[in-house]
Amino acid sequence: MIDLRLLREDPDRVRASQRARGEDVALVDSVLSADERRRSSGLRFDELRSEQKSLGKLIPRASPQERQELLKKTGELSAAVKAAEAEQREAEEETHRLAMRLGNIVHPDVPQGGEEDFVVLETHGTIRDFGAEGFDPKDHLELGEALGAIDVERGAKVSGSRFYYLTGVGALLELALVNAAIAQATEAGFTPMLTPALVRPRAMEGTGFLGQAAENVYHLEKDDYYLVGTSEVPLAAYHMDEIVDADRLPLRYAGFSPCFRREAGTYGKDTRGIFRVHQFDKVEMFSYVDPADAENEHKRLLEWEKQWLTGLELPFQVIDVATGDLGASASRKFDCEAWIPTQGKYRELTSASNCDGFQARRLSVRMRDGKKVKALATLNGTLCAVPRTIVAILENHQQADGSVRVPEVLRPYLGGRESLEPTAK
RNA sequence: GGAGGCGUCGCCUAGUCCGGUCUAUGGCGCCGCACUGCUAAUGCGGUUUGGGGUCAACCCCCCAUCGAGGGUUCAAAUCCCUCCGCCUCCGCCA
Numbered sequence: 001m002i003d004l005r006l007l008r009e010d011p012d013r014v015r016a017s018q019r020a021r022g023e024d025v026a027l028v029d030s031v032l033s034a035d036e037r038r039r040s041s042g043l044r045f046d047e048l049r050s051e052q053k054s055l056g057k058l059i060p061r062a063s064p065q066e067r068q069e070l071l072k073k074t075g076e077l078s079a080a081v082k083a084a085e086a087e088q089r090e091a092e093e094e095t096h097r098l099a100m101r102l103g104n105i106v107h108p109d110v111p112q113g114g115e116e117d118f119v120v121l122e123t124h125g126t127i128r129d130f131g132a133e134g135f136d137p138k139d140h141l142e143l144g145e146a147l148g149a150i151d152v153e154r155g156a157k158v159s160g161s162r163f164y165y166l167t168g169v170g171a172l173l174e175l176a177l178v179n180a181a182i183a184q185a186t187e188a189g190f191t192p193m194l195t196p197a198l199v200r201p202r203a204m205e206g207t208g209f210l211g212q213a214a215e216n217v218y219h220l221e222k223d224d225y226y227l228v229g230t231s232e233v234p235l236a237a238y239h240m241d242e243i244v245d246a247d248r249l250p251l252r253y254a255g256f257s258p259c260f261r262r263e264a265g266t267y268g269k270d271t272r273g274i275f276r277v278h279q280f281d282k283v284e285m286f287s288y289v290d291p292a293d294a295e296n297e298h299k300r301l302l303e304w305e306k307q308w309l310t311g312l313e314l315p316f317q318v319i320d321v322a323t324g325d326l327g328a329s330a331s332r333k334f335d336c337e338a339w340i341p342t343q344g345k346y347r348e349l350t351s352a353s354n355c356d357g358f359q360a361r362r363l364s365v366r367m368r369d370g371k372k373v374k375a376l377a378t379l380n381g382t383l384c385a386v387p388r389t390i391v392a393i394l395e396n397h398q399q400a401d402g403s404v405r406v407p408e409v410l411r412p413y414l415g416g417r418e419s420l421e422p423t424a425k
Numbered sequence: 426g427g428a429g430g431c432g433u434c435g436c437c438u439a440g441u442c443c444g445g446u447c448u449a450u451g452g453c454g455c456c457g458c459a460c461u462g463c464u465a466a467u468g469c470g471g472u473u474u475g476g477g478g479u480c481a482a483c484c485c486c487c488c489a490u491c492g493a494g495g496g497u498u499c500a501a502a503u504c505c506c507u508c509c510g511c512c513u514c515c516g517c518c519a
Binding site: 038045046047049053055056059061074075092243366373 | 435445446456473474475476477478487488489498499500
């Protein structure tokens with residue numbers, strides 16, 4: 001939810017933001033008028049209720065005639081109060097319902113446009129020239145199958161398309177990645193967290209995933225649980241309804257959880273291998289900070305992601321995601337995209353979002369700064385989304401003989417192994 | 426799945442049987458002031474959150490808030506109903 005006070009003071013800014021996102025601009029005025037109705041109906045209720053209370057207090061000590069009179073008056077007031085209360089509540093719900101549909105205010109530096117209009121901020125690492133090395137790179141699935149690391153056929157047999165098994169060294173590789181990622185995050189001061197994968201509607205809605213993103217969320221109808229698409233959800237909701245003392249900030253958590261995504265509307269996209277799947281594990285960084293520190297924290301998250309990818313020796317670029325591709329809750333988003341040799345392009349591996357107070361207001365997470373209580377800022381950034389990282393590692397570090405070199409940072413977590421070798425079959 | 430208990434403004438807690446004097450008690454913690462040669466002790470005052478009014482700001486005022494929602498009533502922390510959460514015991518099961 002955006003700051004309604006800001007909306008009242010500077011509606012044009014909110015309109016501009018909605019327009020940039022490609023969302024309904026008229027919604028801004030609907031929210032404004034609903035909010036005005038909320039204010040005036042609340043005022044009326046407060047007055048009536050005040051009168052009713054003060055008269056009611058006189059009743060126990062009143063003389064019999066006075067009592068008759070008072071009962072008559074308060075009886076009439078009672079009906080009026082009920083009506084006013086109903087109207088107030090209705091206006092409040094309407095305001096909330098409409099306001100929840102507004103996306104976050106977009107940061108002024110975000111490039112305008114859609115998915116293709118991102119701006120490349122940085123490029124890191126060197127793309128290998130396989131031609132010069134004298135062989136054609138194999139794709140991650142071919143490599144993974146030869147290593148006995150990935151089994152998508154049985155994944156499909158058991159669970160359908162976009163499911164997979166990680167087997168043998170594939171399973172070990174995931175565990176190594178997760179351990180290495182958690183180690184890096186812990187070193188940086190994050191608290192490691194294992195989080196629930198099933199959450200209630202409020203957590204899902206508060207994090208901003210039940211808007212346009214709703215079609216990509218699994219829902220267990222019988223129990224009204226949602227399967228999280230990222231541990232961002234349980235981490236954002238972790239401090240729901242709490243007031244955090246300013247001197248405890250920043251709070252940094254590194255969540256590890258399975259992630260579930262319906263991938264609706266992606267038919268035919270990335271169908272081969274494990275680049276785009278319905279279930280995967282991910283290590284996610286999540287920060288609660290003072291809003292004044294949010295932009296700096298955003299940069300810090302990005303730096304940790306770059307450190308991670310650099311350690312894995314992957315060539316990648318950093319992009320500033322355009323307005324139309326931000327998602328509801330981010331005011332700005334940096335993605336790190338790793339080079340995928342067989343696709344000949346950079347693909348998203350990590351994503352760092354600054355949500356400002358958007359999630360915090362929806363989830364009622366606030367901070368106490370001296371006497372004042374205000375919404376704090378939340379940010380999140382991927383550290384390691386396992387399958388995509390495996391894709392990038394296999395393809396970028398493959399050797400002519402079909403083996404895969406293990407980057408040094410991972411070796412301690414793979415029993416010192418320096419390369420993954422194809423299994424004889 | 427079955428039985429019982431509990432949920433009060435940071436934490437603990439009084440109040441609920443018997444509706445109004447609850448403007449929710451007291452303690453701890455915290456903040457301010459005073460005092461003492463110093464951080465201690467003591468005294469006094471303050472200290473839920475949200476919405477609104479007024480305001481340059483502070484102050485002040487009003488309304489809501491006793492897990493959530495409904496009901497009864499002129500009036501609900503208190504009575505009734507539903508739901509949620511936590512705890513204990515039993516059964517079953519990783």
